[in-house]
Amino acid sequence: MIVTVAEKAGACYGVNRALELALGCQDAPQPVHTLGPLIHNPLVVASLAEQGVFEAANLDEAGSGTVVIRSHGTGPQLIEEAERRGFNVIDATCPFVSKVQQHAAELGRQGYAVVIVGEAGHAEVEGIRAWGGSAVLAVVEEPEELPAALPPKVGVVVQTTQSEERYQRVLAALEQRCEEVRAFKTICSATQMRQRAAAELAAASDVMVVIGGRNSGNTRRLVEVCQASCPTYHVESAAELQPEWFAPHSRVGVTAGASTPQAHIDAVTSALEALA
Numbered sequence: 001m002i003v004t005v006a007e008k009a010g011a012c013y014g015v016n017r018a019l020e021l022a023l024g025c026q027d028a029p030q031p032v033h034t035l036g037p038l039i040h041n042p043l044v045v046a047s048l049a050e051q052g053v054f055e056a057a058n059l060d061e062a063g064s065g066t067v068v069i070r071s072h073g074t075g076p077q078l079i080e081e082a083e084r085r086g087f088n089v090i091d092a093t094c095p096f097v098s099k100v101q102q103h104a105a106e107l108g109r110q111g112y113a114v115v116i117v118g119e120a121g122h123a124e125v126e127g128i129r130a131w132g133g134s135a136v137l138a139v140v141e142e143p144e145e146l147p148a149a150l151p152p153k154v155g156v157v158v159q160t161t162q163s164e165e166r167y168q169r170v171l172a173a174l175e176q177r178c179e180e181v182r183a184f185k186t187i188c189s190a191t192q193m194r195q196r197a198a199a200e201l202a203a204a205s206d207v208m209v210v211i212g213g214r215n216s217g218n219t220r221r222l223v224e225v226c227q228a229s230c231p232t233y234h235v236e237s238a239a240e241l242q243p244e245w246f247a248p249h250s251r252v253g254v255t256a257g258a259s260t261p262q263a264h265i266d267a268v269t270s271a272l273e274a275l276a
Protein backbone atom coordinates (compact mmCIF):
# COMPACT_ATOMS: atom_id res chain seq x y z
CA MET A 1 0.00 0.00 0.00
CA ILE A 2 1.29 3.44 -0.92
CA VAL A 3 0.02 6.27 1.27
CA THR A 4 0.15 9.85 -0.02
CA VAL A 5 -1.10 12.94 1.78
CA ALA A 6 -2.57 15.75 -0.36
CA GLU A 7 -0.26 18.69 -0.90
CA LYS A 8 -2.69 20.98 0.95
CA ALA A 9 -4.67 19.32 3.74
CA GLY A 10 -5.83 19.96 7.28
CA ALA A 11 -6.09 22.89 9.64
CA CYS A 12 -6.15 26.31 8.01
CA TYR A 13 -4.83 29.60 9.34
CA GLY A 14 -8.17 30.61 10.90
CA VAL A 15 -8.61 27.32 12.75
CA ASN A 16 -5.06 27.26 14.10
CA ARG A 17 -5.47 30.87 15.22
CA ALA A 18 -8.79 30.11 16.98
CA LEU A 19 -7.22 27.14 18.79
CA GLU A 20 -4.25 29.23 19.93
CA LEU A 21 -6.52 32.02 21.18
CA ALA A 22 -8.78 29.59 23.07
CA LEU A 23 -5.90 27.67 24.61
CA GLY A 24 -4.19 30.93 25.55
CA CYS A 25 -7.03 31.77 27.97
CA GLN A 26 -5.46 30.19 31.08
CA ASP A 27 -4.95 33.61 32.70
CA ALA A 28 -8.28 35.05 31.48
CA PRO A 29 -11.32 35.28 33.81
CA GLN A 30 -12.65 31.75 34.41
CA PRO A 31 -14.59 29.75 33.39
CA VAL A 32 -13.79 29.84 29.67
CA HIS A 33 -16.53 28.89 27.20
CA THR A 34 -16.75 28.91 23.43
CA LEU A 35 -20.19 29.91 22.09
CA GLY A 36 -21.00 26.78 20.11
CA PRO A 37 -18.22 24.38 19.10
CA LEU A 38 -15.00 26.36 18.48
CA ILE A 39 -14.52 24.43 15.24
CA HIS A 40 -16.48 21.64 13.55
CA ASN A 41 -14.42 18.79 14.93
CA PRO A 42 -15.84 16.80 17.89
CA LEU A 43 -12.45 15.31 18.85
CA VAL A 44 -10.87 18.75 19.10
CA VAL A 45 -13.85 20.09 21.06
CA ALA A 46 -13.49 17.18 23.54
CA SER A 47 -9.76 17.82 23.91
CA LEU A 48 -10.40 21.55 24.53
CA ALA A 49 -12.80 20.64 27.36
CA GLU A 50 -10.05 18.53 28.95
CA GLN A 51 -7.89 21.66 28.85
CA GLY A 52 -10.50 23.89 30.52
CA VAL A 53 -12.17 25.39 27.44
CA PHE A 54 -15.83 24.33 27.51
CA GLU A 55 -18.63 24.67 25.02
CA ALA A 56 -21.77 26.64 25.88
CA ALA A 57 -24.85 27.03 23.71
CA ASN A 58 -25.40 30.66 24.75
CA LEU A 59 -24.40 33.38 27.23
CA ASP A 60 -26.86 32.13 29.89
CA GLU A 61 -25.21 28.71 29.83
CA ALA A 62 -21.73 30.28 29.96
CA GLY A 63 -22.80 32.23 33.08
CA SER A 64 -19.70 34.39 33.64
CA GLY A 65 -15.96 34.58 32.91
CA THR A 66 -14.61 34.47 29.36
CA VAL A 67 -16.43 33.70 26.12
CA VAL A 68 -14.57 32.86 22.93
CA ILE A 69 -16.24 33.74 19.62
CA ARG A 70 -15.54 30.86 17.25
CA SER A 71 -13.76 30.99 13.91
CA HIS A 72 -17.11 31.14 12.04
CA GLY A 73 -17.87 34.43 13.77
CA THR A 74 -21.18 35.75 15.07
CA GLY A 75 -23.39 38.81 14.86
CA PRO A 76 -22.40 42.16 16.43
CA GLN A 77 -25.43 42.07 18.76
CA LEU A 78 -24.15 38.98 20.57
CA ILE A 79 -20.69 40.49 21.13
CA GLU A 80 -22.25 43.71 22.46
CA GLU A 81 -24.57 41.73 24.72
CA ALA A 82 -21.66 39.67 26.11
CA GLU A 83 -19.66 42.82 26.87
CA ARG A 84 -22.69 44.49 28.44
CA ARG A 85 -23.12 41.48 30.72
CA GLY A 86 -19.50 41.75 31.87
CA PHE A 87 -17.98 38.81 29.98
CA ASN A 88 -14.37 38.97 28.88
CA VAL A 89 -14.75 38.47 25.10
CA ILE A 90 -12.03 36.81 23.03
CA ASP A 91 -12.89 37.17 19.35
CA ALA A 92 -11.45 34.20 17.45
CA THR A 93 -13.43 35.00 14.27
CA CYS A 94 -11.21 34.12 11.32
CA PRO A 95 -9.98 37.41 9.82
CA PHE A 96 -11.22 36.25 6.38
CA VAL A 97 -14.73 35.81 7.84
CA SER A 98 -14.51 39.24 9.51
CA LYS A 99 -13.82 40.68 6.08
CA VAL A 100 -17.06 39.17 4.68
CA GLN A 101 -18.98 40.57 7.66
CA GLN A 102 -17.48 44.04 7.10
CA HIS A 103 -18.32 43.95 3.37
CA ALA A 104 -21.93 42.97 4.15
CA ALA A 105 -22.26 45.82 6.67
CA GLU A 106 -20.62 48.35 4.33
CA LEU A 107 -22.76 47.36 1.33
CA GLY A 108 -25.84 47.89 3.50
CA ARG A 109 -24.61 51.33 4.59
CA GLN A 110 -24.08 52.24 0.93
CA GLY A 111 -27.68 51.39 0.05
CA TYR A 112 -27.17 48.02 -1.63
CA ALA A 113 -29.53 45.13 -0.99
CA VAL A 114 -27.20 42.28 0.04
CA VAL A 115 -27.26 38.78 -1.38
CA ILE A 116 -25.19 36.22 0.51
CA VAL A 117 -24.14 33.19 -1.53
CA GLY A 118 -24.04 30.49 1.10
CA GLU A 119 -25.78 27.85 3.15
CA ALA A 120 -28.66 29.33 5.18
CA GLY A 121 -28.45 28.24 8.80
CA HIS A 122 -24.68 27.74 8.75
CA ALA A 123 -23.06 29.62 11.66
CA GLU A 124 -20.79 31.67 9.42
CA VAL A 125 -23.67 32.68 7.13
CA GLU A 126 -25.93 33.59 10.03
CA GLY A 127 -23.14 35.78 11.46
CA ILE A 128 -22.72 37.54 8.09
CA ARG A 129 -26.49 37.96 7.88
CA ALA A 130 -26.49 39.64 11.29
CA TRP A 131 -23.73 42.07 10.22
CA GLY A 132 -25.67 42.93 7.04
CA GLY A 133 -28.83 43.50 9.13
CA SER A 134 -31.96 44.69 7.37
CA ALA A 135 -30.00 45.20 4.10
CA VAL A 136 -29.77 41.42 3.59
CA LEU A 137 -32.19 40.48 0.84
CA ALA A 138 -31.50 36.76 0.51
CA VAL A 139 -29.18 33.84 1.27
CA VAL A 140 -28.97 31.58 -1.77
CA GLU A 141 -26.92 28.68 -3.05
CA GLU A 142 -28.25 28.73 -6.62
CA PRO A 143 -29.69 31.45 -8.91
CA GLU A 144 -33.13 29.80 -8.86
CA GLU A 145 -33.40 30.72 -5.17
CA LEU A 146 -33.16 34.48 -5.87
CA PRO A 147 -36.34 36.47 -5.16
CA ALA A 148 -38.62 37.07 -8.15
CA ALA A 149 -38.39 40.84 -7.69
CA LEU A 150 -34.92 42.35 -7.29
CA PRO A 151 -34.00 45.96 -6.43
CA PRO A 152 -31.80 47.89 -8.89
CA LYS A 153 -28.68 47.96 -6.63
CA VAL A 154 -27.48 44.61 -5.30
CA GLY A 155 -24.31 43.78 -3.37
CA VAL A 156 -22.95 40.24 -3.19
CA VAL A 157 -20.73 38.45 -0.69
CA VAL A 158 -20.03 34.74 -0.49
CA GLN A 159 -19.51 32.31 2.39
CA THR A 160 -15.76 31.59 2.62
CA THR A 161 -16.14 27.86 1.96
CA GLN A 162 -18.43 28.06 -1.10
CA SER A 163 -17.34 26.89 -4.53
CA GLU A 164 -16.29 29.41 -7.16
CA GLU A 165 -18.75 27.89 -9.69
CA ARG A 166 -21.75 28.46 -7.43
CA TYR A 167 -20.69 32.07 -6.77
CA GLN A 168 -20.25 32.73 -10.51
CA ARG A 169 -23.69 31.26 -11.33
CA VAL A 170 -25.46 33.53 -8.84
CA LEU A 171 -23.40 36.56 -9.90
CA ALA A 172 -24.17 36.01 -13.60
CA ALA A 173 -27.91 35.82 -12.87
CA LEU A 174 -27.82 39.02 -10.81
CA GLU A 175 -25.84 40.88 -13.46
CA GLN A 176 -28.52 40.00 -15.99
CA ARG A 177 -31.37 41.11 -13.79
CA CYS A 178 -30.08 44.16 -11.85
CA GLU A 179 -28.91 47.62 -12.90
CA GLU A 180 -25.89 47.63 -10.63
CA VAL A 181 -24.11 44.73 -8.95
CA ARG A 182 -21.22 45.23 -6.53
CA ALA A 183 -19.67 41.85 -5.71
CA PHE A 184 -16.95 40.71 -3.33
CA LYS A 185 -15.55 37.25 -4.02
CA THR A 186 -14.85 36.39 -0.40
CA ILE A 187 -14.11 32.69 -0.94
CA CYS A 188 -11.17 31.59 1.19
CA SER A 189 -8.23 30.27 -0.81
CA ALA A 190 -7.50 27.65 1.92
CA THR A 191 -10.69 25.83 0.97
CA GLN A 192 -10.06 26.06 -2.77
CA MET A 193 -6.48 24.85 -2.42
CA ARG A 194 -7.60 21.85 -0.34
CA GLN A 195 -10.31 20.97 -2.88
CA ARG A 196 -7.93 21.26 -5.82
CA ALA A 197 -5.22 19.18 -4.13
CA ALA A 198 -7.82 16.56 -3.10
CA ALA A 199 -9.16 16.30 -6.67
CA GLU A 200 -5.66 15.85 -8.08
CA LEU A 201 -4.71 13.21 -5.53
CA ALA A 202 -8.03 11.34 -5.88
CA ALA A 203 -7.49 11.14 -9.66
CA ALA A 204 -4.18 9.34 -9.01
CA SER A 205 -5.42 7.08 -6.15
CA ASP A 206 -7.37 3.81 -5.84
CA VAL A 207 -9.03 4.87 -2.60
CA MET A 208 -9.23 8.11 -0.61
CA VAL A 209 -9.49 8.70 3.12
CA VAL A 210 -10.88 12.10 4.17
CA ILE A 211 -10.33 13.06 7.82
CA GLY A 212 -12.52 15.56 9.64
CA GLY A 213 -15.67 16.18 11.65
CA ARG A 214 -18.89 14.79 10.20
CA ASN A 215 -20.40 18.17 11.07
CA SER A 216 -17.74 20.00 9.03
CA GLY A 217 -19.12 21.37 5.76
CA ASN A 218 -15.74 21.81 4.11
CA THR A 219 -14.76 18.21 5.00
CA ARG A 220 -17.97 16.89 3.47
CA ARG A 221 -17.23 18.89 0.33
CA LEU A 222 -13.80 17.25 0.12
CA VAL A 223 -15.53 13.85 0.32
CA GLU A 224 -17.75 14.82 -2.64
CA VAL A 225 -14.74 16.01 -4.66
CA CYS A 226 -12.87 12.73 -4.04
CA GLN A 227 -15.92 10.51 -4.68
CA ALA A 228 -15.97 11.81 -8.24
CA SER A 229 -12.71 9.89 -8.86
CA CYS A 230 -12.50 6.87 -6.54
CA PRO A 231 -14.07 5.12 -3.50
CA THR A 232 -13.80 7.54 -0.58
CA TYR A 233 -14.10 7.00 3.19
CA HIS A 234 -14.80 9.80 5.66
CA VAL A 235 -13.32 9.21 9.13
CA GLU A 236 -12.98 11.39 12.21
CA SER A 237 -10.07 9.40 13.62
CA ALA A 238 -7.66 6.55 12.89
CA ALA A 239 -9.78 4.21 15.03
CA GLU A 240 -12.46 4.14 12.30
CA LEU A 241 -10.18 2.76 9.55
CA GLN A 242 -11.25 -0.69 8.32
CA PRO A 243 -8.53 -2.95 6.81
CA GLU A 244 -11.00 -4.35 4.23
CA TRP A 245 -11.25 -0.93 2.56
CA PHE A 246 -7.74 -1.35 1.20
CA ALA A 247 -6.32 -3.92 -1.23
CA PRO A 248 -2.65 -4.93 -0.63
CA HIS A 249 -1.22 -2.70 -3.34
CA SER A 250 -3.73 0.14 -3.16
CA ARG A 251 -2.61 3.67 -3.78
CA VAL A 252 -4.25 5.40 -0.81
CA GLY A 253 -4.70 9.16 -0.84
CA VAL A 254 -5.28 11.09 2.39
CA THR A 255 -6.77 14.53 2.80
CA ALA A 256 -8.37 16.44 5.66
CA GLY A 257 -10.78 19.31 6.20
CA ALA A 258 -9.75 22.77 7.31
CA SER A 259 -10.75 21.97 10.91
CA THR A 260 -8.57 18.86 11.22
CA PRO A 261 -5.33 19.31 13.21
CA GLN A 262 -2.06 17.94 11.82
CA ALA A 263 -1.88 15.42 14.70
CA HIS A 264 -5.03 13.66 13.36
CA ILE A 265 -3.53 13.43 9.86
CA ASP A 266 -0.30 11.98 11.31
CA ALA A 267 -2.28 9.41 13.34
CA VAL A 268 -4.26 8.25 10.28
CA THR A 269 -1.21 8.00 8.00
CA SER A 270 0.70 6.02 10.67
CA ALA A 271 -2.28 3.65 11.07
CA LEU A 272 -2.51 3.19 7.29
CA GLU A 273 1.20 2.51 7.00
CA ALA A 274 0.86 -0.07 9.77
CA LEU A 275 -1.79 -1.85 7.65
CA ALA A 276 0.51 -1.96 4.63
Ligand code: F3S
Residues within 6 Å of the ligand: 012, 013, 014, 015, 071, 094, 095, 096, 097, 160, 188, 189, 190, 191, 258
Ligand atom coordinates in the same frame (compact mmCIF):
# COMPACT_ATOMS: atom_id res chain seq x y z
FE1 F3S B 1 -10.61 31.16 7.78
FE2 F3S B 1 -10.46 30.11 5.45
FE3 F3S B 1 -10.01 28.68 7.53
S1 F3S B 1 -11.98 31.51 6.13
S2 F3S B 1 -11.29 29.53 9.11
S3 F3S B 1 -8.75 30.39 6.85
S4 F3S B 1 -11.08 27.99 5.71
